[in-house]
Amino acid sequence: MNIAIIVNSLERAGPVIVALNIANNLKKQKVNVTVFYLKEKKNIIETSNLKVVKLNYKNFLKLKNFDCIHSHSLAPDLVNMLQKLIIKKPNITTVHNNIYKSIFLEYSWMKARAIYFLWHLSWIFIDKKVCVSKTLLAEYIKKNKDRKTNWSYIYNSVPMSTSYQLTEADRTALTTIDNFKKLGYKIAGTCANITERKGIQYIIDVAPLLPNYIFIIVGDGVYKSRLKEMALSKKTKNIFFFERTNSPRAYMKKFDVYVMPSIDEAFGLAALEALLEGCNLICSNLPVFKDLFNENSLYFDFNIDKSLFNSLNSLTLNNDKKDTSYITVNFDEVEISKKYINEYKNECKYI
Numbered sequence: 172m173n174i175a176i177i178v179n180s181l182e183r184a185g186p187v188i189v190a191l192n193i194a195n196n197l198k199k200q201k202v203n204v205t206v207f208y209l210k211e212k213k214n215i216i217e218t219s220n221l222k223v224v225k226l227n228y229k230n231f232l233k234l235k236n237f238d239c240i241h242s243h244s245l246a247p248d249l250v251n252m253l254q255k256l257i258i259k260k261p262n263i264t265t266v267h268n269n270i271y272k273s274i275f276l277e278y279s280w281m282k283a284r285a286i287y288f289l290w291h292l293s294w295i296f297i298d299k300k301v302c303v304s305k306t307l308l309a310e311y312i313k314k315n316k317d318r319k320t321n322w323s324y325i326y327n328s329v330p331m332s333t334s335y336q337l338t339e340a341d342r343t344a345l346t347t348i349d350n351f352k353k354l355g356y357k358i359a360g361t362c363a364n365i366t367e368r369k370g371i372q373y374i375i376d377v378a379p380l381l382p383n384y385i386f387i388i389v390g391d392g393v394y395k396s397r398l399k400e401m402a403l404s405k406k407t408k409n410i411f412f413f414e415r416t417n418s419p420r421a422y423m424k425k426f427d428v429y430v431m432p433s434i435d436e437a438f439g440l441a442a443l444e445a446l447l448e449g450c451n452l453i454c455s456n457l458p459v460f461k462d463l464f465n466e467n468s469l470y471f472d473f474n475i476d477k478s479l480f481n482s483l484n485s486l487t488l489n490n491d492k493k494d495t496s497y498i499t500v501n502f503d504e505v506e507i508s509k510k511y512i513n514e515y516k517n518e519c520k521y522i
Contacts, residue, residue: 172515173203175237177226177247182212183417184364185440186267189303189327190243193265194221196328196508205237209246214415217336226250234258239515243267245286248293255296263299263514265325269310272435276368277393299514303327303438306459323514328507329443329498335418344413348387348425356385356409359453359483360426362419362441365392370432370455373473375401377480378410384483386430389422391415423448428486431455432471432479439463443502447495453482467497 174197178190190206197204198221206218207226224230234240234254240262242251251262268274270290274283294300300322302308308324315322337345348358363369371388375398378386386409388398395412402410416422419441423429429445431454439460442452452468454460460468469486471478 172239172512173205173237174515175205175207175234175240177207177209177240177242177250179244179246180208180210180212181206181215181218181223183214183216183415186243186265187216189265189267189440190241191216191218191221192328192330192504193241193508193511196504197511199505200508200512202512207234209250214417216417232258234260239263241265241511241515242297245290245293248297249289252293252296261515262297263301264294264297266300266302266307266311266437268437269307269435271310271314273368273437276435277366299323301325301511301514304459304462306457306462307437325507325510325514326502327438327440328504329440329447329502330504331447331499333418333420333444335421337418337421338416340414341416341418341421344389344416345421345425347411348385348422351385352425357383357427358387358425359384359428359430360387360389360422361430361432362389362416362422363392365390365395365398367394367397368434368436369394370434370473371398372401373432373455373479374430375405375407375410377477377483378402378407379405380477380480381483382409384409386410387413387422387426389413389416389419420444420448423450426450428453428483430479430483431460433457433460434473436460442468443498447498451486453479453486 176190176194178187194204194206205222207224209226235258240251240254240260242248242264248264255262270287274286302324305324311322374386423445429450429452431442433455436457436459446452454468454470456470456472469482471482
């Protein structure tokens with residue numbers, strides 16, 4: 172079996188991390204896999220163990236050498252649509268977000284409508300759409316009743332362990348967190364690509380009310396400067412912003428509480444990793460989080476005043492070793508890769 176995986180870039184972003192995890196695990200299952208990327212970026216993920224090729228109009232026809240083309244995100248889906256029209260190879264996409272909600276939270280109405288149209292157009296020419304959670308699948312089934320057989324779900328896999336690649340900035344930040352812990356503060360943190368959809372503004376709102384906490388926000392993004400302005404206007408002294416990291420789990424290991432206040436989310440990979448690192452977990456009460464975490468998290472309601480404050484204020488920290496066996500069972504890398512192999516065989520008609 173020869174599989175092509177197409178991503179926007181090799182940048183450390185959610186869909187790319189998931190795609191490369193799939194590629195690595197397919198390789199472990201003796202599947203020939205090549206990762207094609209469309210754009211050059213600076214903050215890239217280590218891919219030395221994979222065959223990686225930049226895709227352009229000159230080598231586009233190389234896709235005809237593959238049994239199935241697997242795309243992730245809008246631009247790769249459009250490329251996948253194009254190859255379906257020209258080369259006609261079986262294809263599949265992994266759907267990482269709810270386009271009926273997420274793009275309208277992140278873009279202007281006009282831009283969101285254009286993205287919405289193009290994405291739906293691409294899916295007409297993609298054989299199988301695989302959502303990253305059961306909750307996300309339910310949303311798409313509801314919207315695509317006439318084509319529901321073309322949809323399924325496979326959870327993202329979660330690496331059970333990871334190696335840290337710390338920069339000098341990481342070491343400085345981690346030392347700062349250690350110093351606060353020595354002073355007796357509780358550490359609540361989150362790691363994200365910072366957009367309004369991630370809901371970190373709710374952390375800014377409650378931070379001044381919880382002086383016994385230090386709040387750590389790790390990451391970069393279009394909404395980060397706005398969050399800093401909000402924190403400054405509230406004269407908040409217990410929030411610290413750190414730059415994007417290639418080793419978020421090194422930070423999670425220092426957190427007492429991992430907060431995931433997303434307004435909309437298709438999956439919760441970072442929160443699952445935080446659980447593996449021993450964090451207590453507080454999430455917004457999205458259906459997908461309740462599906463993934465069940466009783467392993469506390470939940471807060473955006474519509475109830477001081478709900479996040481009450482959750483953090485009442486939390487009894489439990490630093491005992493967490494039972495993470497359910498993560499191993501439900502999000503095992505080998506089992507997830509086998510499910511994708513079955514999709515390639517059955518839905519993409521690989522012989």
